[in-house]
Amino acid sequence: MTVRTRFAPSPTGYLHIGGARTALFAWAYARRHGGTFILRIEDTDVARSTPAAVQAILDGMQWLGLAHDEGPFYQMQRMPRYKEVIAQMLAAGTAYHCYTSPEDLDAMRQEQMARHEKPRYDGRWRPEAGKALPVPPAGVAPVVRFRNPIDGVVAWDDGVKGRIEIANTELDDFIIARADGTPTYNFCVVVDDWDMKITHVIRGDDHVNNTPRQINVLAALGAQVPEYAHLSMILGDDGTKLSKRHGAVSVMQYDEDGYLPEAVLNYLARLGWSHGDDEVFSMEQFVQWFDLDHITSSAAQFNTEKLNWLNAHYIKSAATVRLAADVARRLARRGVDPEAGPPLEKVIALYQDRAANLNEMADACEPFCVAVHPSAEMIATHLTDAARAALKVLRDKLATCAWEKPAIGAAMKETLAACGMKMPQVAIPLRVALLGQPQSPAIDAVLEVLGRDEVLRRLDRSY
RNA sequence: GUCCCUAUCGUCUAGAGGCCUAGGACAAUACCCUUUCACGGUAUGAACCGGGGUUCGAAUCCCCGUGGGGACGCCA
Numbered sequence: 001m002t003v004r005t006r007f008a009p010s011p012t013g014y015l016h017i018g019g020a021r022t023a024l025f026a027w028a029y030a031r032r033h034g035g036t037f038i039l040r041i042e043d044t045d046v047a048r049s050t051p052a053a054v055q056a057i058l059d060g061m062q063w064l065g066l067a068h069d070e071g072p073f074y075q076m077q078r079m080p081r082y083k084e085v086i087a088q089m090l091a092a093g094t095a096y097h098c099y100t101s102p103e104d105l106d107a108m109r110q111e112q113m114a115r116h117e118k119p120r121y122d123g124r125w126r127p128e129a130g131k132a133l134p135v136p137p138a139g140v141a142p143v144v145r146f147r148n149p150i151d152g153v154v155a156w157d158d159g160v161k162g163r164i165e166i167a168n169t170e171l172d173d174f175i176i177a178r179a180d181g182t183p184t185y186n187f188c189v190v191v192d193d194w195d196m197k198i199t200h201v202i203r204g205d206d207h208v209n210n211t212p213r214q215i216n217v218l219a220a221l222g223a224q225v226p227e228y229a230h231l232s233m234i235l236g237d238d239g240t241k242l243s244k245r246h247g248a249v250s251v252m253q254y255d256e257d258g259y260l261p262e263a264v265l266n267y268l269a270r271l272g273w274s275h276g277d278d279e280v281f282s283m284e285q286f287v288q289w290f291d292l293d294h295i296t297s298s299a300a301q302f303n304t305e306k307l308n309w310l311n312a313h314y315i316k317s318a319a320t321v322r323l324a325a326d327v328a329r330r331l332a333r334r335g336v337d338p339e340a341g342p343p344l345e346k347v348i349a350l351y352q353d354r355a356a357n358l359n360e361m362a363d364a365c366e367p368f369c370v371a372v373h374p375s376a377e378m379i380a381t382h383l384t385d386a387a388r389a390a391l392k393v394l395r396d397k398l399a400t401c402a403w404e405k406p407a408i409g410a411a412m413k414e415t416l417a418a419c420g421m422k423m424p425q426v427a428i429p430l431r432v433a434l435l436g437q438p439q440s441p442a443i444d445a446v447l448e449v450l451g452r453d454e455v456l457r458r459l460d461r462s463y
Numbered sequence: 464g465u466c467c468c469u470a471u472c473g474u475c476u477a478g479a480g481g482c483c484u485a486g487g488a489c490a491a492u493a494c495c496c497u498u499u500c501a502c503g504g505u506a507u508g509a510a511c512c513g514g515g516g517u518u519c520g521a522a523u524c525c526c527c528g529u530g531g532g533g534a535c536g537c538c539a
Contacts, residue, residue: 010539045538102537118465119535143537161468170466178537185539208467209534233532274476277487298469299532306475306489353502423498431499439500
């Protein structure tokens, strides 16, 4: 049996971080077992589904590098198939028409809640041997309900939660087709998983309660029941349910915020899954190691600080050319010409083990490309008369010395000796004059990269 | 309300009855490195939700509480 997994988002918004992890795990499981990963778009909620959201999901998947082998399949394009199955079930007696109005249903639920009962459809239109059904009201289009077993339990061995058993008395005859004939979610999922020969359903644990219903329908259809693995949810940084106010919930927002996809992937893989003490690993390793046994069954809180650490790690080890290409785009978007300064790769090499994200990297590169204007306050505190005098001495040495770190360092030291100053007393004003800020990587390296002409030009402007 | 899931440092987690004086990572703190700020290095503090069982022995198994989450739609 070849493994077939699927990721089945509904296109009602962007791909958020929880969905991304679900996709990652389903993808990894298929890859691990040489199987097939299928993308299915569950767009039967016509009112809320949008093409833009479909595109956003596709973009997010692509950014993460989670390639699907089949699909995307769109449920809206499978309507004839769903209707066919519904007709079959109606004919077989495993489904029936129900004429109860939404208002009556609502009233029924209210009463049940008032009686401290779980709200369930009471089966008034359910055909039963020897039972007289009400007369269908005229002019009312019925919904189609699934004829759920009355007794017994539905059980399955969940890949992450272990054995789960739910009594059929907890379930009711749920609607599989609306009055307008369109099928509902729980039904479409069943037909799709069946038709697409899904062997492992890996999804969020908000679906645990849907699983027994789906298993029952599968059984009524005579279909094979797949394995299920329910992933617990990801909570926000503050321990509450993930929502818009948590900031970067969309996967593409992480791109925007300067994260590398491999950092996000590594972080997500480690959130709710573990392989001993391993923290940093490639997707190749992840695919090799991934298993359902080491998935955590409780909800996990998102921790941006750890993601930041991973991101910094991946920036340190990334190829400089690649970072340069990305940072060039970011600078251009800010209206900064990335070509205006020294070769970007050289600047990036200076900052590669200091930047936690690509936007910080762009911040660091910017002053190399544009003229800097330190604030009046910065000038007042750092470019004192004594500092200016020292910089003038230094300037003349820099004008003639060899342009490489040792010689530049020597020029600095000579200046210190000539002026009777300590290194920071000169280096800090120099940083302010050159880059507009009192901190930078090693000053000789900065000078070397900035270039003699530009260094002299900036020094001349500042005293 | 009913049903389902869940519970180890602040956070992510290791842990499958003795290997646990509970390990790793992020974060925190201290020190070292240093030409500033970072990076890096070293060290320190920090947890088995509570109560009952089972057992020679429980973080690990069972039960009951409590906390957290989810579901109960002609949404997905």
